[in-house]
Amino acid sequence: MKSKSTSELKATIHKVEEICKSNKLGLTEIRRQVFEIIIKNNKPVKAYEILDKISNINNKPSHPPTVYRAIDFLIENGFVHKLNSINSFVGCFHPKAHKECYFLICKKCNIYQECCDDSLKDRISKTAIHNNFVISNTTLEIEGHCLDCSQK
Amino acid sequence: MKSKSTSELKATIHKVEEICKSNKLGLTEIRRQVFEIIIKNNKPVKAYEILDKISNINNKPSHPPTVYRAIDFLIENGFVHKLNSINSFVGCFHPKAHKECYFLICKKCNIYQECCDDSLKDRISKTAIHNNFVISNTTLEIEGHCLDCSQK
DNA sequence: ATAATTTATGTTATGTTATAACATTACAAT
DNA sequence: ATTGTAATGTTATAACATAACATAAATTAT
Ligand SMILES: [Zn+2]
Ligand SMILES: [Zn+2]
Ligand SMILES: [Zn+2]
Ligand SMILES: [Zn+2]
Numbered sequence: 001m002k003s004k005s006t007s008e009l010k011a012t013i014h015k016v017e018e019i020c021k022s023n024k025l026g027l028t029e030i031r032r033q034v035f036e037i038i039i040k041n042n043k044p045v046k047a048y049e050i051l052d053k054i055s056n057i058n059n060k061p062s063h064p065p066t067v068y069r070a071i072d073f074l075i076e077n078g079f080v081h082k083l084n085s086i087n088s089f090v091g092c093f094h095p096k097a098h099k100e101c102y103f104l105i106c107k108k109c110n111i112y113q114e115c116c117d118d119s120l121k122d123r124i125s126k127t128a129i130h131n132n133f134v135i136s137n138t139t140l141e142i143e144g145h146c147l148d149c150s151q152k
Numbered sequence: 153m154k155s156k157s158t159s160e161l162k163a164t165i166h167k168v169e170e171i172c173k174s175n176k177l178g179l180t181e182i183r184r185q186v187f188e189i190i191i192k193n194n195k196p197v198k199a200y201e202i203l204d205k206i207s208n209i210n211n212k213p214s215h216p217p218t219v220y221r222a223i224d225f226l227i228e229n230g231f232v233h234k235l236n237s238i239n240s241f242v243g244c245f246h247p248k249a250h251k252e253c254y255f256l257i258c259k260k261c262n263i264y265q266e267c268c269d270d271s272l273k274d275r276i277s278k279t280a281i282h283n284n285f286v287i288s289n290t291t292l293e294i295e296g297h298c299l300d301c302s303q304k
Numbered sequence: 305a306t307a308a309t310t311t312a313t314g315t316t317a318t319g320t321t322a323t324a325a326c327a328t329t330a331c332a333a334t
Numbered sequence: 335a336t337t338g339t340a341a342t343g344t345t346a347t348a349a350c351a352t353a354a355c356a357t358a359a360a361t362t363a364t
Contacts, residue, residue, distance in 0.1 A: 028341070047321070063344065068322065084236040085291045087321065104285045115279050123275040124294065127267050132299035133256045139237045139293040142276065147284035178360090180312070199350065215315065220351065239350065307364075314357070321350070328343070334336080
């Protein structure tokens, strides 16, 4: 993620809080911690990295299910996304704006960008219709090199 | 994969043999076995399923590295694809036609279809260009329900 | 031919990612 | 008080993948 400003970050966290409040979703301490670890990182985060960080924050060892449960909650509600191609998790900066996001992932510096434009979404939708297929979720992950890294 | 005819299957296997021959790629016994297991299955196959089948075929236990090496070879040369969203492998029915394939995967019956049309490819390419991004590989996996399964 | 090199496979162990299963806690509803 | 429900804790293990090193088979150079 091309580094987000502090205000964008705060706004996103606030939006998630609002969504949870108005939908009576329990944004518990652990879920909040996991969300903040993910959203504050400008690179995709791995589950066991989160596990380490959570353990440090709380000064006691956490266990995989704790982290994976929090991740599940966050994904279910559209606050984070999983990047299947690299088994990592990223925060969503427009939660609930749409169900899925598409990503560009730089193999060199590991930075990612969302790229969920409508024309792309439409094209995928048309492809599905053309194949008589009803979409429930889409994984689109484009790996390669970002501008900076391709110039070096 | 909407079940391929025997002739299509034979043709694809033959094409892979030809490509290997003309490019001096060693299509060894194990590699061929793994390829045939994957291509003959109309559903995505998991690495450890392949491991079991290989062990049975050869009447002696095989080990994970053997299978993963064969898979690596087949992917590198475009004969099979990995579906990252379900950690499974599928055969390619038009090897070398293009570097990547896009997929529709039915969550219910597990059958998959390739859907690598040019308009979709173009759209992805344009999205990358628009973001100053140089693509090296693309994962597009659309999960949902096929016609049959959505009618039930 | 044979030695050197390269390519592929065998084998053991381990690393990494993710979930099953069951116990406990906290808090709300009856 | 009792029951229900949602979340978390805990232990163990399943599922997916690779590192590291040994051996064998095929190529190539001498
Ligand atoms: Zn998003
Ligand atoms: Zn980069
Ligand atoms: Zn293909
Ligand atoms: Zn189906």
